[in-house]
Amino acid sequence: MATGSGMPPMLNLKRSTQSGSKGMSAVSTTVYSASSTQPYLFSGAHIDLSPMAGVDNIIITIQKQLSAGAGFVNHDQMTYTGPMPPAHPSIYIQSIPDVYGVQILMQQTAGVLRTINCEFYDAKRLGLG
Numbered sequence: 001m002a003t004g005s006g007m008p009p010m011l012n013l014k015r016s017t018q019s020g021s022k023g024m025s026a027v028s029t030t031v032y033s034a035s036s037t038q039p040y041l042f043s044g045a046h047i048d049l050s051p052m053a054g055v056d057n058i059i060i061t062i063q064k065q066l067s068a069g070a071g072f073v074n075h076d077q078m079t080y081t082g083p084m085p086p087a088h089p090s091i092y093i094q095s096i097p098d099v100y101g102v103q104i105l106m107q108q109t110a111g112v113l114r115t116i117n118c119e120f121y122d123a124k125r126l127g128l129g
Contacts, residue, residue, distance in 0.1 A: 011123035013043055019119045024058065024108035032120045035065070035101035042102040043095045043121035049080055050089035056111030057081045062093060065101035072103060081110075 022031045034042060052058065058080050063072035075096065084090075096102055108114065 009125050011041065012126050013121060013123040016120040016122055020117070021115050022106060022118050023115050024106060024113045026108065026113070028059070028061065028105045028107040030103050031106050031118055033101070033103040034098075034122050036099060036124050038125055039097060039099050040122060040124040041095050042098050043123045045093040045104065045121070046090055046119045047093070048090045048117040049084045051114045051116060052080065052111070053083050054111055055082065056114060057109045058114075058116070059107045059109060060091070060093075061105040061107075062096070063103050063105065064096065064098065068100055070100070072101065075102075 016032065016034070018032045018034075022029075032045065034040075047060065049058065059077065060080070061077045062075045064075040065072050076093075078091070080091070093104070104120070106116065
């Protein structure tokens, strides 16, 4: 007699191909964007702000889409100014459960435009990419 066995859905945590060096701009620019057809986790980000100096000012905005076809709303926004402390030059963005979309935008509003290294992670159901 055959018996059924089920395996719960598994999440595939991986580094996003959107990770890498991001040239700052005076206008808000999307540096990461993801969505899925089923619930997944934006699993976080590490952003290295060690190149900041002097009067540099960088705004990082996290936006989330709350329903299909809806616009993005601000989930969080942080502003960083001047050189980062030597013992803590990078920031970490925590995981966010999502379905419809998460995006991260960055903008440099003062100082010499910098190149910032970013590493993004997401965890989607196996087979959904």
